[in-house]
Amino acid sequence: MNKRYFNEIINGDETNHSVNYYKSIDWNQIEDGLDKATWEKLTSQFWLDTRIPVSNDRNDWRMLSPEERDVVNKAFVGLTLLDTLQSEEGANVMRNDVRTQHEEAVLNNILFMESVHAKSYSTIFISLNTSNEIDKIFEWGNNNESIQYKAKRINEIYQNGSPLQKKIASVFLESFLFYSGFYAPLWYLGNNKLENVAEIIKLIIRDESVHGTYLGYKFQLGFNELPETEANELKDWMYELLFDLMKNEEKFTEAVYSQVGWTHDVKTFVKYNANKALQNLGFEAFYKDGMPENVNPIVMNGISTESSNHDFFSQVGNSYLMGESEAMDEDDYDF
Numbered sequence: 421m422n423k424r425y426f427n428e429i430i431n432g433d434e435t436n437h438s439v440n441y442y443k444s445i446d447w448n449q450i451e452d453g454l455d456k457a458t459w460e461k462l463t464s465q466f467w468l469d470t471r472i473p474v475s476n477d478r479n480d481w482r483m484l485s486p487e488e489r490d491v492v493n494k495a496f497v498g499l500t501l502l503d504t505l506q507s508e509e510g511a512n513v514m515r516n517d518v519r520t521q522h523e524e525a526v527l528n529n530i531l532f533m534e535s536v537h538a539k540s541y542s543t544i545f546i547s548l549n550t551s552n553e554i555d556k557i558f559e560w561g562n563n564n565e566s567i568q569y570k571a572k573r574i575n576e577i578y579q580n581g582s583p584l585q586k587k588i589a590s591v592f593l594e595s596f597l598f599y600s601g602f603y604a605p606l607w608y609l610g611n612n613k614l615e616n617v618a619e620i621i622k623l624i625i626r627d628e629s630v631h632g633t634y635l636g637y638k639f640q641l642g643f644n645e646l647p648e649t650e651a652n653e654l655k656d657w658m659y660e661l662l663f664d665l666m667k668n669e670e671k672f673t674e675a676v677y678s679q680v681g682w683t684h685d686v687k688t689f690v691k692y693n694a695n696k697a698l699q700n701l702g703f704e705a706f707y708k709d710g711m712p713e714n715v716n717p718i719v720m721n722g723i724s725t726e727s728s729n730h731d732f733f734s735q736v737g738n739s740y741l742m743g744e745s746e747a748m749d750e751d752d753y754d755f
Contacts (some may be wrong), residue, residue, distance in 0.1 A: 422715075431470055434488075434740065435714055440634065443521065445522065445525065447522070447607040450522060450550060451519075451520045451521065452520050452522065452523070453749060454634070454637060455520055455522035455523050455525070455526055456522060458526050458634045458725045459522065459525060459526050459529065461630055462526065462529045462530070462533070462627070462630055463529065464501060464673075465623075465626060465630075466533075467536075467626070468536060468538035469536065469539060469543040469620060470543070472543075472616050472619050472620050472623075474543055474544050474547040474548070474616045474617055474620065475547045475615055476616050477547070477548065477613075477614045477615065477616045477617050477634045478547070478548065480608075480613045480614050480615075481548045481614065481714035482583065483613075484613075487679045487680055488680060489548075490679065491676055491677060491679065491680055492604050492605070492608075492614075492617075493545070493549065493557045494557070494560065494561070494564075494675075494676045495600070495601040495602075495603070495604045495605075495676060496541045496544060496545065496557075496601060497541070497557050497558060497561030497567075498561060498564070498567045498600070498601050498672065498676075499541055499598060499601040499602075500535075500538055500542070500558075500561065501561055501562075501567055501568075501571055501592055502570070502571065502593060502597060502598060502601075503534050503535075503537040503538035503541070504538045505571050505574065505575060505593075506534040506537075506538075506540070506590075506593065506594070507531060507532075507534035507535040507537075507538055509575055509578045509579075510530075510531075510534065510574075510578065510590050510593065511527045511528075511531040511590075512527075512531055512532065513578045513579070513586055514527055514583070514586055514587065514590065514635075515527050515528075516583075517583035517586070518648050519638070519641065523638065526634065530631050530634075533627050537624050539690050540620050540624065543620070544617055544620065545557065548617075559615070564672075564675075566668055566669075566671050566672035567672065567674060569595075569668050570597055570665060570668055570669070570672075573661075573664065573665065573668075574589045574590075574592070574593050574597075575588040577661075584639060584646075584654060585641065585654070585657065587635050587636075587639040587659070587701075588639065588654075588657075588658050588661065588701060589638050589639060590631075590635050590698050591632050591635050591701055592661065592665060592694075592695050592697050593637065593663065594628045594631045594632040594635070595628065595629075595632035595636075595693060595696050595697035595698075595700050596665070596669075596690070596693050596694045596696070596697040597665065597669065598624075598628060599690055599692075599693040600672060600673050600676070600686055600689075600690050602621055602625060603677075603682070603685070603686045603689050603719060604677075604682075604721075605617050605621040606618065606621065606718075606719045606722030606723065607682070607716070607718060607719055607722070609621075609622075609722045610718030610719060610721055610722050618722065621699075622722070622723075622727040625723060626722055632696075632700045633679060633700050635700075636697075636699075636700030636701045636702065637700075637721075639701050639702070640701065640702040643701075643702065655703075658703075659706075662694065662698070666690070666691070666694060666718070669690050670690070673686045673687050673690060683714075683743070685716045685719075688709060688715055688716075689715050689716065689719060690710075691709060691730050692707075692708030692710040692711070692712065692714070693710075694707055694710060694716050695704070695710045695711075719751075
């Protein structure tokens with residue numbers, strides 16, 4: 421249980437941390453500077469889907485083939501399910517294992533933004549599809565074996581795993597499993613189509629890059645405290661989970677993207693992001709064919725979260741965000 425709820429001594433320091441019952445959070449006394457930096461990063465880049473004029477992409481949408489529209493819809497309903505899981509379980513279950521009060525505040529922010537992400541896909545659906553089409557899309561997603569498998573696999577860890585296993589599962593979801601769904605809008609952005617849809621995706625990617633990096637850092641703090649035997653056992657468990665999720669992700673990729681001939685490129689992109697997830701957790705990249713130079717350059721360019729729209733009253737891009745936040749870079753978090 422969380423110590424601050426009881427008449428206990430916090431961190432064994434009776435002089436500075438004596439608590440009668442409930443400890444007030446003090447942002448002037450920071451135990452981990454990354455908590456404050458991440459809070460400021462996330463709050464500065466706050467956004468809402470209602471500010472992006474997705475309906476402006478209707479002409480582009482009508483010009484896509486039925487197969488292309490099917491790919492986008494299936495990719496997005498898969499993303500919707502994963503973000504729903506993150507908003508209802510992901511950050512929530514990790515709040516019981518925080519190292520600092522400020523970490524819990526960051527997790528609260530992550531929890532809310534995952535709900536914003538999940539809602540954003542509904543904004544895209546209603547802007548581009550009929551109500552009947554949307555019902556069919558959700559029916560497909562709620563019963564697709566590959567989508568449901570990864571949700572079940574991750575949630576079982578959330579409910580029954582150790583604190584470090586939960587962080588591994590969350591980083592894999594945030595930094596790896598989302599990206600098969602992100603491929604399609606990034607590809608269309610690189611071909612000057614669906615620019616407002618892609619604007620939302622880029623905002624989501626920007627959030628997820630912070631979430632994955634932050635939780636990976638918190639994982640590393642705990643992992644480095646483990647005895648060698650426990651650390652090796654956890655590492656073996658992590659790779660078993662990675663291989664299982666990758667096998668399922670390749671199956672999902674084939675089912676969604678084979679109709680447009682993108683399967684190979686999407687699998688490469690997925691492996692690239694699996695490597696990024698491992699690096700977030702403090703491990704080396706594993707997939708040799710997932711190196712950056714192997715990824716479609718159009719899609720790699722799309723990962724950049726610089727604003728593609730401008731605020732001219734009717735069209736608001738991510739440049740409207742408070743603080744004009746930039747995307748996370750490799751060296752933003754120096755572990």
